[in-house]
Amino acid sequence: MLGNMMQDQLLISGVLEHAIKTHPQTEIVSHTIEGEVHRYTIEDSSKRAKKLANALKKLEIKEGDVLGTIALNGYRHYELYFGISGIGAVLHTLNPRLFPEQVEYIVNHAEDKYIFVDLPFLPIVENVYENIDVEGIILLCEKSQMPAETKIKNLICYEELIADESDEIDWPEFNENTASSLCYTSGTTGNPKGVLYSHRSTILHAWYACAANAMNISSTSVILPVVPMFHVNAWGIPYAAAMFGSKLVLPGPHTGGEAISKLVQSELVTNLMGVPTVWLDLLNFTRENNITLESVTSVLVGGSAAPRAMIKEFQEKHDAFLLHGWGMTEMSPLGTLNAFNSDMVNMDLEERYDLQTSQGKAIYGCQIKIVDDKGNTLPNDGKTFGRLMVKGPAIIERYYKGEETALENGWFDTGDVSTISKDGYMRIVDRSKDVIKTGGEWISSIDLENTAVGHPGIAEACVVGVLHPKWDERPLMFVVKNNLEECDKDSVLNYLSDKVAKWWLPDDIIFVDELPHGATGKLLKTGLREEYKNHLMN
Numbered sequence: 284m285l286g287n288m289m290q291d292q293l294l295i296s297g298v299l300e301h302a303i304k305t306h307p308q309t310e311i312v313s314h315t316i317e318g319e320v321h322r323y324t325i326e327d328s329s330k331r332a333k334k335l336a337n338a339l340k341k342l343e344i345k346e347g348d349v350l351g352t353i354a355l356n357g358y359r360h361y362e363l364y365f366g367i368s369g370i371g372a373v374l375h376t377l378n379p380r381l382f383p384e385q386v387e388y389i390v391n392h393a394e395d396k397y398i399f400v401d402l403p404f405l406p407i408v409e410n411v412y413e414n415i416d417v418e419g420i421i422l423l424c425e426k427s428q429m430p431a432e433t434k435i436k437n438l439i440c441y442e443e444l445i446a447d448e449s450d451e452i453d454w455p456e457f458n459e460n461t462a463s464s465l466c467y468t469s470g471t472t473g474n475p476k477g478v479l480y481s482h483r484s485t486i487l488h489a490w491y492a493c494a495a496n497a498m499n500i501s502s503t504s505v506i507l508p509v510v511p512m513f514h515v516n517a518w519g520i521p522y523a524a525a526m527f528g529s530k531l532v533l534p535g536p537h538t539g540g541e542a543i544s545k546l547v548q549s550e551l552v553t554n555l556m557g558v559p560t561v562w563l564d565l566l567n568f569t570r571e572n573n574i575t576l577e578s579v580t581s582v583l584v585g586g587s588a589a590p591r592a593m594i595k596e597f598q599e600k601h602d603a604f605l606l607h608g609w610g611m612t613e614m615s616p617l618g619t620l621n622a623f624n625s626d627m628v629n630m631d632l633e634e635r636y637d638l639q640t641s642q643g644k645a646i647y648g649c650q651i652k653i654v655d656d657k658g659n660t661l662p663n664d665g666k667t668f669g670r671l672m673v674k675g676p677a678i679i680e681r682y683y684k685g686e687e688t689a690l691e692n693g694w695f696d697t698g699d700v701s702t703i704s705k706d707g708y709m710r711i712v713d714r715s716k717d718v719i720k721t722g723g724e725w726i727s728s729i730d731l732e733n734t735a736v737g738h739p740g741i742a743e744a745c746v747v748g749v750l751h752p753k754w755d756e757r758p759l760m761f762v763v764k765n766n767l768e769e770c771d772k773d774s775v776l777n778y779l780s781d782k783v784a785k786w787w788l789p790d791d792i793i794f795v796d797e798l799p800h801g802a803t804g805k806l807l808k809t810g811l812r813e814e815y816k817n818h819l820m821n
């Protein structure tokens with residue numbers, strides 16, 4: 284027997300309408316590309332999103348049409364999130380750090396009709412223009428900023444496009460499983476693959492990710508997402524902020540330690556969100572300038588593992604809890620979070636920091652399990668590790684235009700290797716391709732890297748497995764110094780020696796000026812592994 288309740292559809296336009304009625308005066312603050320601070324309210328923003336939606340209809344954009352964006356975190360991008368999806372079109376966010384061949388492949392694969400571009404990124408489109416088939420490019424700028432010359436035939440000014448449109452609209456009603464946005468994920472091999480989110484998955488994810496036991500977002504939160512709006516919908520924050528009336532502070536291109544520190548202090552930011560490298564820079568700046576980030580209560584860290592030293596410094600210097608999260612593009616992205624919970628209430632701080640290095644418990648909305656190579660479920664004992672599998676309403680079923688399911692017996696294989704404790708704490712051991720297999724045992728490159736960055740002279744560390752005549756593979760460490768303290772091979776080995784097992788110690792340490800990072804800030808290990816594969820064989 285079915286229940287007797289309404290079949291009200293979960294639509295992104297409904298999130299915006301809720302925000303207008305409940306928190307119209309909540310601010311959205313943007314540090315613009317030009318350097319000024321732009322400030323307006325949810326009410327102002329929604330009027331402009333509606334003007335945009337009306338303009339799109341005039342451009343004959345229909346339900347299911349895909350519209351690209353190459354833009355940073357700013358108010359115009361925020362308007363696109365609602366204006367495009369609101370009329371049933373698909374918001375396709377592209378990463379401006381991609382190689383030209385990848386941009387070309389992605390635009391063609393997605394069949395973008397128009398692309399909305401931040402002014403500094405126009406050369407990216409000009410570069411591939413001959414090889415893509417779009418109806419026009421819309422520059423996110425004022426009329427006075429439009430370039431005098433360009434090879435692009437139909438170059439439209441965003442402000443002109445929306446200027447004369449009505450700021451009222453009757454949003455169309457459609458099925459909540461309709462596609463709302465698209466984000467490509469680039470693996471280390473093969474072409475990028477598209478993850479096509481729906482209105483339903485996007486709303487459910489934003490809703491459950493912000494619960495008290497998760498991100499704990501409300502109308503008293505002032506959120507500064509450094510996580511880009513071109514990557515997995517900025518972890519769902521733009522939707523969540525509208526749902527719960529949180530003030531948003533969007534940093535644009537100004538994501539260095541000094542700029543973020545200033546924005547935190549001027550806007551009284553409570554919640555920071557981003558990948559660990561951004562916070563290393565912020566912590567360096569605050570340390571050198573003796574600044575305390577007094578308003579900040581929570582720092583959400585995901586994308587890569589949060590080092591223990593970072594967890595401790597945020598707590599002890601800034602009285603901010605580091606909320607360690609894990610997820611991926613295919614999961615909208617959030618899967619687990621290490622929120623402050625009842626287990627931690629009476630815990631000694633040092634013990635709590637150890638626990639916080641785990642990626643935390645599954646949030647409601649995402650089931651997790653670990654399995655062996657044959658797919659058998661492994662025990663949650665905190666020691667046994669296996670392939671981490673996930674399942675839930677905001678998790679991918681198949682890649683965009685993919686013929687086949689991406690699932691294995693109804694579960695998605697994340698490509699991560701992890702343990703799960705009996706209390707449900709999940710700990711990432713490594714990406715399955717990065718784990719170092721030595722003499723039949725496994726070494727976690729992530730653990731070694733995060734332990735190494737506790738050394739006062741190390742800015743960043745990267746560990747890869749390279750061939751070894753006796754042990755198959757051994758760890759090789761690359762180190763970028765921060766020049767704050769003496770740091771040589773012996774001092775690093777000495778530092779590590781009482782923190783990891785003796786057989787985990789790297790066989791060699793190579794000092795480099797910088798490490799290679801991918802378009803989303805992750806360490807790119809494939810090239811290093813290839814270049815140094817015989818380093819220990821001579």
Ligand code: AMP
Pocket residue numbers: 468515584585586587588589607608609610611612613616642697698699711713714803
């Ligand atoms: P992406 O789809 O680009 O967001 O990357 C997802 C991948 O990032 C995951 O499969 C993990 O390998 C890695 N990742 C995300 N969060 C964490 C974390 N907290 N600790 C370790 N690895 C992480």
